[in-house]
Structures are given as structure tokens and as C-alpha cells.
Amino acid sequence: MRSLLNRAAHAYYVLDAPLMEDAVYDRLYRELLELEQAHPALLSDDSPTQRVGGAPAEGFVSVRHRIPLLSLDNAFSVEELEAWYSRLLKVLDRTPAAGEPLPALPMVGELKIDGNALALSYEHGVLVRAATRGDGEQGEEITANVRTIQSVPLRLQLASPPPWLEVRGEALIPDPVFAAINRERAERGEALFANPRNACAGTLRQLDPKVVAARRLDFFAYTLHLPEDWQAGTETGDPLRPGSQWQSLQWLQSAGFRVNPNAALLSDLAAVEAFCATWEERRHELDYATDGVVLKLDDLRLQDEAGFTQKAPRWAIALKYAAExxxxxxxxxxxxxxxxxxxxxxxxxxxxxxxxxxxxxxxxxxxxxxxxxxxxxxxxxxxxxxxxxxxxxxxxxxxxxxxxxxxxxxxxxxxxxxxxxxREDGEAATRCVNNGCPAILRGSLRHWVSKGALDVDGLGTKLIEQLVDRGLVRSIPDLYGLDAALLASLERMGEKSAANLMVALQASKQQPWHRQLYGLGIHHVGEVTARALAQAFPGVDALREAALSDPAPITAIHGIGAEIAQSLQQWFATPANEDLIQTLRQRGFALAPAPEEQAAAAVEPAEKPLAGLTFVLTGTLPTLSRSQAQARIEAAGGKVTGSVSKKTSYVVAGAEAGSKLAKAESLGVPVLDEAELLALLA
Incomplete structure (x- = not known):
């Protein structure tokens, strides 16, 4: 584990060629840390847990930081965040007595920018040195490159600056700039950068500052260090010495630095958790990468009181988002x-x-x-x-x-x-070819009752397993020979549930022809293909005739080729499937369009109000199920897709709508509720 992590750190910090994602490195690092804590005898000086970061890259002048750049401890859940807060209270001797609420410690929440940390040194208000983080104690001196970053002030906007100032922050390449860089590299036939962070790291190590300037890096400042005895002159109008992290951010802004506008002063732990939850949802709205939230105790005196561990401040923590x-x-x-x-x-x-x-x-x-x-x-x-x-x-x-x-x-x-x-030649799948296999029967039944097929509410996986394991159902038509008394006797079923299921089974016989066709589970015939076939063939008899004698009408349908035609031919040529069709008919299935379907199909495209429009459904609608809404949209000539893009005409949103609604709003796609959809249909 140590060897792997050390190689990964070298590749990341020195070679600019990461071996693994940050989330993977973090979890492996934590596992190693837990092993060493559980077995102290295994700890060694060369373990990656015994240093802050990787070594500086060769080829640059190494400089020692005036103030070390320590890493932050990480939390990966709200529970770990709360545990850190409890430890902080203990260190500050503020642990509440039993039954008392947790004391409120004001915090500052800042986005954890996924870029490259920089240490900037100013003397009498002038930038004299910029360095990478390196191993935390010393880094690479890259002043000429950092001077090209427009958001880094070369001179502080202060009338009477302190004799020295250390600023910490994050250099980054915004997503739009990164996309433009990769487009230009592709046009020149150069290798593309993997992500904005790697592009930023590579840019900062360029020997030619002109290349750095062309890549338009940005910078957010988040920490400052001042001489202990320095105070701003009241007559200068300069900001006073900050006493808190929140005031430090304001001080940095006044001095000419760019500060991330999404930072917030948080009054208590509940506000901290709300801030973290908000940005986990909203992070994709940003035009730069962020992989978590940094939380810092606001009061600088309390920060001093809390102090540091060997590697990290006790008064700050990074809450990382759920790993990709x-x-x-x-x-x-x-x-x-x-x-x-x-x-x-x-x-x-x-x-x-x-x-x-x-x-x-x-x-x-x-x-x-x-x-x-x-x-x-x-x-x-x-x-x-x-x-x-x-x-x-x-x-x-x-x-x-x-x-x-x-x-x-x-x-x-x-x-x-x-x-x-x-396993047949040319096929990727390995198959069981026993038609009596219980697993195949259970899968066929689950498919038949699924939402895209017959949509039988109340017939879930557990009940299907009971019916098959007890030998009560040996084929799809057997579902329609069950009675309420038998169903009520099964585990987790009662009279009301059984009665509701009987109603749902009877109602499923009225499902449209294309749903019945999809429910048969013919290989390669998905929902879209079933709909296209159902529109072309007025019932199972016509489809069987074409599949067995003349597949040309099938392959003439847009999007359907020889593979699907062959699958249909094999399915209809199987005697057991012919028996299935006849038994379903005996149970009341037409396996053909209902009269209202035929009437809808006869409507000319010009009469369909949603012709040419594309819809996306998200959330729970008040009265329509997702499948019902889709059916009505498609009957009116519209198209329903699963993802939102600039080509989407409308997003129909119900309760608990998720990321699709947010994306629609960001793209300016019109959003409808159910009532507005029904009005559009009318």
C-alpha cells in the first residue's frame, strides 16, 4: 500500500501524470492510516502518512515557505463532520454536559477548489515570490508564471501595506477556458489535457511565461498571514487587522485579491451542514471544479487555541463530496x-x-x-x-x-x-437454454409486469419468487388464473392487497398493443422497437406472418435491421411461444391495437398538437404516472427522451424533481407542471 501510494504521489506532484483519481487515493490513504493506527508497529518513516505532500518537481528552484502549507484533514460524511466538531469542542474545553445542546461555534464555509495551491509572498505591498505547495515545507519558485495571472495583484491596493504578507490560495483554469485550450491542442495534433487541474499544474510548470499568460489562469485567495505586531494605520483608510477568517476574506478583497464569492459565515453546526448540502447539489452550476467544502473556525484567537496536529490544523476540515x-x-x-x-x-x-x-x-x-x-x-x-x-x-x-x-x-x-x-459462436453472452429454469421464468414475469410493459402494480419481486417457488405460476398466462383467496394466503399479502392486485391484473389486459409486444420479452425488442413494430403491424398475427415469411416490411422500418428481424423469426418459430400467444388470447389479451389506438393512429401528423416537440419528464406528477404522461405526449405527436439538452422543447416537472429540472433552468428550457402539460395537449 505504501509503495503504491508513494508512486501515485510522485506521479501526481512530480510527473504531472496521475495514476489514479483523487477519491481512490483518499480512500487508500485512509485505509493505510487506519492500519497504522491499529498496528503502530507497522508505522515507518517512509510512509506517505508521515509527510504532508509530495516532493517538489526537478528543474525549478526550491524555496522554503515562511509559513508551512499544511494539509487539511478530510471528512466524507455528515457523521465524520459532527465527530470533528465534537473533538474541536473538547480541545477548546467547550464540551456540553449530558443533555445540553452543542455550543455554537461560528464557522466560515468555503468551496474546496480543485486546482493547485500557491503561496504568495509580498514585501511592502509588492509581489516578490510565488511558489507551489510542494511538500508543505518547501515548493517550487514560479514567480514569473504567477505574475501572468490577472487575478493575482502585483502590488497590494493598500496605502500603507505591512512589511511582509503571506497569502495562500488556489490557482485554477475555468472549464470554458480548459475546453478552448483542448480544442486548440487538438487542432495542433497535441495530446489533450485530462482535466483542468492537470492542465493548471502543467501550465504553472511552463518555462515560458508567455504560454502561461495565454492559458488565462485564475486565482482565489483564502488565507493570509501578517506580522504579529502589525496594525493598520487608522489614518490610511486601509482595512484593520482581521480578527476572524470572515474578516480575513474581506481584508484580502480590500487588498486587491479575488475571493470566492460563495463563501459564507455560518452560525452553528446546523448552518454548516445546510451549506454543505446546498453546494453538493449546486456545484455543477459553477464553471470550475470543486470537490468539497472547507470549514474553518471563524475566530482567529480560537484557531490559535485549538492549534495543530502534526499534519493539519484542528480548527479546519475539508468535507469531500461523495466519491465518483x-x-x-x-x-x-x-x-x-x-x-x-x-x-x-x-x-x-x-x-x-x-x-x-x-x-x-x-x-x-x-x-x-x-x-x-x-x-x-x-x-x-x-x-x-x-x-x-x-x-x-x-x-x-x-x-x-x-x-x-x-x-x-x-x-x-x-x-x-x-x-x-x-455460449454460441460470435455471442458475448453465456446462456442457460433450459426453458424450465426458474430464474428465466422469474425474469420473464418481472419483465411482463414492469412499468414499461404491462405495469401491474403490486406484483413485485418477492411475490413473484413466492409464486414461482411454490409452483403456483409456471408461465405468464398463469398470472391471470390466480384468485384473490390464494393471493391473500401468501406471505406479506392480505385481502385488500390481493383484491388490488386482481384489479391491476385485469386492467393490464387493456394496455396498448406496443406494451403487450414489449412484455413478451423478445430478444432485441425494447420499448422503442416495440412501439415502432406496433405502429407498422396491426396485431401479433401480422407481425408473425412478416417474421416467418417476408421480413422485408420489418427491416424497412427506420432503426430496425436484420438482427431484430432474425430474432423475431426465431421467437415466432418456437412452438412454446406460439402456445404462449394462444393462451394469452384465451386469458383476454387482444395482442392487437384497441379501437381507440387505431383511431389515434389514423390522425394525420398535422392534427397532432405536439408534433416535432421533445419532452423530458422528471419528478412525480399529481395524477398522471410517468408512463401515462409519456403515452399522452406520444399520442399527440411529441417525443419523450431521458436527458435534457438545448434541443429539449419542454421539461415536465413534478414533486421531488431532481437534476433534470436544475439543468433545464440552467439551459433556459421551458418547464411545465402537469396542468400546463394537459393544457398543451388540449
Missing amino acids: EAPSRLLRLEAQVGRTGAVTPVAIFEPVPLAGTTVSRATLHNADRLVELDLHSGDTIVVRKAGEIIPEVVRVLPELRPVGAQPLQLPHTCPECGSALV
């Missing part, structure tokens, strides 16, 4: 059988907080992905949320692999029914 990526240790590999028989490997790992939730499992797609990852038992893996929703394993850290770890692979037999698994 995080490392974890693999516990085991499971095989999951889906409704098509496809067997998916699933990684089960130690729970980690990730993008606001705790995750402990991630699918690995197929056997090829297992080989690509080179996954072994006990591996340390890096996990992220794809699209901030679905956990996925990004890579393995082989440096931390246990000695003798064995490579992992899919089983050769189905974990549900014991049948031999099959």
Missing part, C-alpha cells in the same frame, strides 16, 4: 440468470459510499469482461457509478492483489437449475 469513484475489496463473484437465460457475473464487494449511496455489488456484463479485468479472488477493485446511477467495476489494482489469488470465471452450469451453460 472508490476502491473496494472483492468478496466473491456471483452468477445471475436473466429472463433470456443470459448469465451475468456480479461482483460482490465491501460496501463503499459512491455518489450519494452505499453500493456493494456491480454487474460485470459477461465472460469477456471478466477476462478483460483479469479479476482474481480478493482483488482490490475501483468502482464507479455509470451515469451516476448504475455501479460498475472500472479496473483492478493488481498491486494490492493477495499472494496466490486465483483468477475468476463464470461457472459451467446454471446456478439455478444445474443445466450446462452454452
Whole structure:
């Protein structure tokens, strides 16, 4: 662990070529710290926990900081923040008696800018030196480069400046500037920068200040250090010596520095937590990267009283946002059988907080992905949320692999029914081909009742498992042969729940033809494809005829090719599926458009009020479900998509609307409530 972290620090600070994301480094660093605390005998002088930062890069003059740049301790949750606050109260001898509320200590909240720390030295109001953070004790002297940053004053705007002044702050490249830099590099055929922070670090190490000036760096100041005996002359109009962090920020502004405008003076711990929560939501509105919030005790005298640990001030902490990526240790590999028989490997790992939730499992797609990852038992893996929703394993850290770890692979037999698994040539998926496999039946039932298909409310995973495990349901049509008394006798069911489920099952027979088609679970036929097929073919008989005899009308549909046509042909050629169609008809399914569907389809495009408009749905509407709203929009000629862009015509927002609403507002996309949507439809 030490070797890996030391290499990562060298790559980050010296080579400007990071080996891993900050969140991954932070979690591994904390794990090492916990190991050393639990086993003090393991502690050594070369451990990365025994120094503040990495060594300065070679090729620059090394200078010693007048005042060391110490790092901050990190918190990764509200609970850790509260624990830090309790420790601070204890250090200040302000711990409340049992039953008493926590004393309020005013704090200053500042955004943690994801840039590069700088130390600026002024003498008699003139910038004389600028240095990188380096290892905290000494850094690289880069004064000529920093002079090109417009937001760094070369002379303080003070009538009578102090004999010396040390200012700490963060250099950064705003996102729009970063995008322009990468565009220019792409045009010149140069390698692109990975992110704005790396671009900033590389820029500050340029030997030619003209290159630095062209990249338009910015700077936010956040800390100042003054001579102990210095006081501003009252006759000069200069700001008085600050007595708090909040006053320090105002002093820096008066002296000509740029201070982040989103800092706030917070009266108590509740205000601190509210500030952190607000900026975790709003951070994407900014045109620069921020990966957390820094909290500082406001009163400078109390800061002195609280003091420092060996590495960090006790009076400040950085609360980092939920990680976009995080490392974890693999516990085991499971095989999951889906409704098509496809067997998916699933990684089960130690729970980690990730993008606001705790995750402990991630699918690995197929056997090829297992080989690509080179996954072994006990591996340390890096996990992220794809699209901030679905956990996925990004890579393995082989440096931390246990000695003798064995490579992992899919089983050769189905974990549900014991049948031999099959992988056809040219296919990525490994499948169970036993149609009687309970896992395939459970998956088919879950798909049939899902919101995009028949939308049967009250028939969840646990109930489906009961019905299959007890042999009460052996196929989809069996759902419609159940009675209320039998359902009421099942676990977690009662008479009212059973009656509601019977109503929902009967109502599902009236779902549109395209939903019924999607619910059949034909391979490659998703919601969009099912809708297109349903519009082209007036019922299952016409679709079967085309699939088995003449696929040309199928492949003539926009977006549908030979692969889907072949899948339809194979499905309809299977006798068991023909039996399924006939049994569903006996249970009351038309498997064809209802009269009102046919009437809607006959409406000319010019008569459809939402033709050419694109909608995004977010939140919970008062009376319409998401699927009902989508159906009405599409019936009126509109299109519903899942993401907001400048091309979106309207966002329809209900209660608890999330990031899509915020993005719509930032892009100026019109937002409708349900009543306004219904008016538009009318």
C-alpha cells in the first residue's frame, strides 16, 4: 500500500501524470492510516502518512515557505463532520454536559477548489515570490508564471501595506477556458489535457511565461498571514487587522485579491451542514471544479487555541463530496440468470459510499469482461457509478492483489437449475437454454409486469419468487388464473392487497398493443422497437406472418435491421411461444391495437398538437404516472427522451424533481407542471 501510494504521489506532484483519481487515493490513504493506527508497529518513516505532500518537481528552484502549507484533514460524511466538531469542542474545553445542546461555534464555509495551491509572498505591498505547495515545507519558485495571472495583484491596493504578507490560495483554469485550450491542442495534433487541474499544474510548470499568460489562469485567495505586531494605520483608510477568517476574506478583497464569492459565515453546526448540502447539489452550476467544502473556525484567537496536529490544523476540515469513484475489496463473484437465460457475473464487494449511496455489488456484463479485468479472488477493485446511477467495476489494482489469488470465471452450469451453460459462436453472452429454469421464468414475469410493459402494480419481486417457488405460476398466462383467496394466503399479502392486485391484473389486459409486444420479452425488442413494430403491424398475427415469411416490411422500418428481424423469426418459430400467444388470447389479451389506438393512429401528423416537440419528464406528477404522461405526449405527436439538452422543447416537472429540472433552468428550457402539460395537449 505504501509503495503504491508513494508512486501515485510522485506521479501526481512530480510527473504531472496521475495514476489514479483523487477519491481512490483518499480512500487508500485512509485505509493505510487506519492500519497504522491499529498496528503502530507497522508505522515507518517512509510512509506517505508521515509527510504532508509530495516532493517538489526537478528543474525549478526550491524555496522554503515562511509559513508551512499544511494539509487539511478530510471528512466524507455528515457523521465524520459532527465527530470533528465534537473533538474541536473538547480541545477548546467547550464540551456540553449530558443533555445540553452543542455550543455554537461560528464557522466560515468555503468551496474546496480543485486546482493547485500557491503561496504568495509580498514585501511592502509588492509581489516578490510565488511558489507551489510542494511538500508543505518547501515548493517550487514560479514567480514569473504567477505574475501572468490577472487575478493575482502585483502590488497590494493598500496605502500603507505591512512589511511582509503571506497569502495562500488556489490557482485554477475555468472549464470554458480548459475546453478552448483542448480544442486548440487538438487542432495542433497535441495530446489533450485530462482535466483542468492537470492542465493548471502543467501550465504553472511552463518555462515560458508567455504560454502561461495565454492559458488565462485564475486565482482565489483564502488565507493570509501578517506580522504579529502589525496594525493598520487608522489614518490610511486601509482595512484593520482581521480578527476572524470572515474578516480575513474581506481584508484580502480590500487588498486587491479575488475571493470566492460563495463563501459564507455560518452560525452553528446546523448552518454548516445546510451549506454543505446546498453546494453538493449546486456545484455543477459553477464553471470550475470543486470537490468539497472547507470549514474553518471563524475566530482567529480560537484557531490559535485549538492549534495543530502534526499534519493539519484542528480548527479546519475539508468535507469531500461523495466519491465518483472508490476502491473496494472483492468478496466473491456471483452468477445471475436473466429472463433470456443470459448469465451475468456480479461482483460482490465491501460496501463503499459512491455518489450519494452505499453500493456493494456491480454487474460485470459477461465472460469477456471478466477476462478483460483479469479479476482474481480478493482483488482490490475501483468502482464507479455509470451515469451516476448504475455501479460498475472500472479496473483492478493488481498491486494490492493477495499472494496466490486465483483468477475468476463464470461457472459451467446454471446456478439455478444445474443445466450446462452454452455460449454460441460470435455471442458475448453465456446462456442457460433450459426453458424450465426458474430464474428465466422469474425474469420473464418481472419483465411482463414492469412499468414499461404491462405495469401491474403490486406484483413485485418477492411475490413473484413466492409464486414461482411454490409452483403456483409456471408461465405468464398463469398470472391471470390466480384468485384473490390464494393471493391473500401468501406471505406479506392480505385481502385488500390481493383484491388490488386482481384489479391491476385485469386492467393490464387493456394496455396498448406496443406494451403487450414489449412484455413478451423478445430478444432485441425494447420499448422503442416495440412501439415502432406496433405502429407498422396491426396485431401479433401480422407481425408473425412478416417474421416467418417476408421480413422485408420489418427491416424497412427506420432503426430496425436484420438482427431484430432474425430474432423475431426465431421467437415466432418456437412452438412454446406460439402456445404462449394462444393462451394469452384465451386469458383476454387482444395482442392487437384497441379501437381507440387505431383511431389515434389514423390522425394525420398535422392534427397532432405536439408534433416535432421533445419532452423530458422528471419528478412525480399529481395524477398522471410517468408512463401515462409519456403515452399522452406520444399520442399527440411529441417525443419523450431521458436527458435534457438545448434541443429539449419542454421539461415536465413534478414533486421531488431532481437534476433534470436544475439543468433545464440552467439551459433556459421551458418547464411545465402537469396542468400546463394537459393544457398543451388540449
